[in-house]
Each structure stands twice: as C-alpha cells, then as structure tokens.
Amino acid sequence: MAQQPIRFDDGEAYERGMGGWSQLAGQVFLDWLAPSPGLRWIDVGCGNGAFTELLVQRCAPAEVQGIDPSEGQLAFARTRPGAQTATFLLGDAMALPFSEARFDAAVMALVIFFVPEPAKGVAEMVRVVAPGGTVAAYAWDLHGQGFPFAPIQAELREMGFTPQLPPSADVSRMEALRDTWAAAGLEAVETREITVDRTFADFEAFWASSTAMGHMRSMLEGLTADDLEQFKQRVKARLSVDASGRVTHQARANAIRGRVPMAS
Numbered sequence: 419m420a421q422q423p424i425r426f427d428d429g430e431a432y433e434r435g436m437g438g439w440s441q442l443a444g445q446v447f448l449d450w451l452a453p454s455p456g457l458r459w460i461d462v463g464c465g466n467g468a469f470t471e472l473l474v475q476r477c478a479p480a481e482v483q484g485i486d487p488s489e490g491q492l493a494f495a496r497t498r499p500g501a502q503t504a505t506f507l508l509g510d511a512m513a514l515p516f517s518e519a520r521f522d523a524a525v526m527a528l529v530i531f532f533v534p535e536p537a538k539g540v541a542e543m544v545r546v547v548a549p550g551g552t553v554a555a556y557a558w559d560l561h562g563q564g565f566p567f568a569p570i571q572a573e574l575r576e577m578g579f580t581p582q583l584p585p586s587a588d589v590s591r592m593e594a595l596r597d598t599w600a601a602a603g604l605e606a607v608e609t610r611e612i613t614v615d616r617t618f619a620d621f622e623a624f625w626a627s628s629t630a631m632g633h634m635r636s637m638l639e640g641l642t643a644d645d646l647e648q649f650k651q652r653v654k655a656r657l658s659v660d661a662s663g664r665v666t667h668q669a670r671a672n673a674i675r676g677r678v679p680m681a682s
C-alpha cells in the first residue's frame with residue numbers, strides 16, 4: 419500500500435474529516451482555559467478555522483489572528499460565517515509574523531506535532547505574548563491511541579503497514595509537552611487530558627469522515643474492492659456500534675497551558 423504525505427491543502431475535506439473532532443475537543447480546551455473577554459489572540463496553525471470559530475464565538479475576543487502555512491485551509495477559514503471577525507494569514511509557527519508582546523494569548527490546536535521544531539514554535543508563542551499572558555496547546559495523544567482515526571491505523575498495523583505519523587509526534591506525550599513548556603520558561607504550567615465522544619449515524623458515516631482527507635484514503639488505495647470491504651468490517655469490529663447501528667467513538671488529547679513570566 420502507498421501513502422501520501424500528510425498534507426492540509428483542502429479545507430473542505432479537513433472539515434469533513436477533522437472539523438467536528440476539532441470543535442469537540444476545542445470546546446473542552448476553551449472551557450478549561452476560561453479566558454477573560456476582550457483578549458488579543460493568536461491561533462497558530464489555525465487551519466480551516468474550526469478552532470478559531472470557537473474562539474470567536476465563545477471567548478468574546480478583542481482580536482483573533484489565525485496563521486497557517488496552507489492557503490487551502492485559510493481559504494476555507496475565511497468563508498466561515500462564525501469567524502468573520504478573525505483575520506487569517508499565511509505564516510509559520512517557527513517564524514510568527516508579529517512583534518513581541520503583541521497578544522494576550524497564543525494557542526496551538528492540534529498543531530504542535532506538525533511543527534518541525536516544536537520548541538522553536540513554543541518560543542515564538544512566548545515571544546509574541548505579553549508578560550502575564552497565556553501560551554497553551556492541545557494535541558491528540560498519538561502514542562496513546564487518542565487519535566480519532568486510531569481504529570483505522572490499528573487495523574493497518576495488523577496488516578504490517580506502518581501508518582505515517584506527523585513529524586514531531588513525540589511531543590504529543592504529556593511529559594514531552596511539560597518539558598517543552600518548562601524549557602520555554604513558562605510559569606504556572608498545568609496539564610489535563612481531554613476526552614471527547616462523537617456519535618455517527620452509522621458505520622458508513624464514520625468511514626466517510628475518517629477517510630475524507632487524502633492521506634487517509636491513500637493508505638487504502640492498493641486494496642481490491644473485496645479486501646477493502648473486509649478491512650472496513652475489521653475496523654467496524656473495533657468500534658462501539660449500538661442496536662440501531664450508530665457508531666460512537668472516543669478520542670483523547672493532551673492539553674497544556676502556561677503563563678509568560680513578568681519581565682524582571
């Protein structure tokens with residue numbers, strides 16, 4: 419079986435595949451942060467705006483700047499009715515296009531494991547947040563079966579195939595997040611797990627969502643129609659299916675927050 423690199427060039431496909439999961443976890447994350455209204459936010463790796471929209475709708479921000487290296491994601495983000503007050507810009511987590519202390523809060527939602535040098539990305543968030551402000555992130559627990567598409571990956575592994583991981587997957591471990599936040603000099607660091615359940619109308623709805631993104635589909639491209647059907651049945655056997663056929667699946671993320679120290 420072949421495999422495409424993990425790419426985010428289609429904001430609509432991202433919405434079908436990950437948008438719902440992102441917003442479920444994002445709600446828990448924002449409830450945990452419990453920010454004051456009127457803050458200036460930067461959403462690093464804003465993608466198609468799934469989390470940015472929550473920020474706008476739930477946190478009464480004074481300003482939200484979303485940055486992401488994918489024009490395909492940003493184009494979708496700019497069409498979101500619930501995120502019209504946010505600004506979406508092309509940019510990289512490791513070189514944020516903003517001056518020092520420009521924001522009150524910086525967040526990475528499901529992004530840190532895609533940043534080639536996570537420590538550099540966190541240092542950039544610290545740089546652009548004012549003393550006393552918040553730097554926070556959450557990441558699917560990739561090594562702890564927390565990824566929403568883990569049942570598909572598990573079945574691929576059963577077949578001797580190694581599903582591709584993001585380039586900095588190891589930083590998704592809670593210990594690694596703590597080490598990264600401590601090394602960046604952040605204070606009052608706290609962590610928590612975020613567990614979310616999502617119910618699909620039936621297995622086909624779960625499957626359609628889980629394979630909406632190109633890199634997930636590409637892993638299955640070499641299978642014959644019969645093999646694919648058997649594969650799907652094995653994935654289904656890993657899921658919780660109720661008497662009416664609804665599928666409920668659980669995903670888990672590790673979250674972290676810290677405070678930028680006051681200048682000495």
Ligand SMILES: C[S@@+](CC[C@H](N)C(=O)[O-])C[C@H]1O[C@@H](n2cnc3c(N)ncnc32)[C@H](O)[C@@H]1O
Pocket residue numbers: 426436437440462463464465466467468469485486487488491509510511512526527528529532533534
């Ligand atoms: C899983 S998506 C998360 C999108 C959004 N934050 C959400 O919660 O739905 C990961 C995003 O990280 C972006 N990304 C990848 N490398 C990045 C980098 N070096 N700097 C900033 N964003 C990056 C991708 O383009 C993609 O949109």
